[in-house]
Amino acid sequence: MYKVFVNNTPIILSTKKEIEGYKTLLVKEVDFEKIIKKIEKGEAAGKLVKYHFYHKNEEKLMEHLYSKLPVVIAGGGKVYNKEHEVLFIKRNGKWDLPKGKAEKKEDIETTAIREVEEETGVQNLEITKFLYHTYHIFKRNGEYRLKVTYWFEMTTDYDKKLIPQEDEGITKVKWKNPEQTKKALQKSYANIQDLFSQKYKS
Incomplete structure (x- = not known):
């Protein structure tokens, strides 16, 4: 399903x-x-x-x-730091996870790492496992498109300044502990909520 x-x-x-x-x-x-x-x-x-x-x-x-529909392939990361906090971005008033469109001839793991780095400033990223795909419809230039995002779990020891990619509409980047993550997901998207276990959504 x-x-x-x-x-x-x-x-x-x-x-x-x-x-x-x-x-x-x-x-x-x-x-x-x-x-x-x-x-x-x-x-x-x-x-x-x-x-x-x-x-x-x-x-x-x-x-x-x-x-x-025309298909757009994207990669993104559910990133954990050494304190097991999750990396969130805020865009359009919603908490989201960093992700973005694949470039030509770029493998999807490279896409996911590059997009996390560009959108948040976080470096030293290591993919630990593939999570799954999410699918959503968006509209660009008057045309509906299907975005297929490959999500990866990542870890990092990066503990320096977080830098939101403002030209992509990102206003905040934050590490969030489990309680903060639960609150953020209440102001997020349904397909992002699906990347988290039920304990974060109840």
Whole structure:
């Protein structure tokens, strides 16, 4: 099962024929832009519009998804310091994790490390493991696009000044302990919340 977020509303993609409470559509027949607009209209009216895209074959499910919109590949990091605090950025009034678009011929691990360095000033980053992908829809130049972000857990011994990348709209960079992380996630995005265990969200 996969979640593709339109703002904070998830579209579920799965090989199940039905999911209770969701309107099921065959993924190959979906008019994605039409669905996105219905979800956005629902959000504006304070109503959650719930869709489930189905295909019996998981590989075909993702093939059809990738064919619906232009795809942007990005890499990001859930970074821990020696005190086991998590590195957060603040952009557009929301707490987020550092991430960004891959450059041509750049492997995704390099993308993730570079973007964390550029957005926060943190160095000496080491990837400890791949976490998973998140998917969300955004609009650029009047066109909807699908961003697929590869998230990695990272560690660092960096303890110097944090530098927000202001030209990317980042206003703050902070290390947050578990209690602070829990509060930050209340003012974050649903796809970022999914990168944390339930204890941070309850």
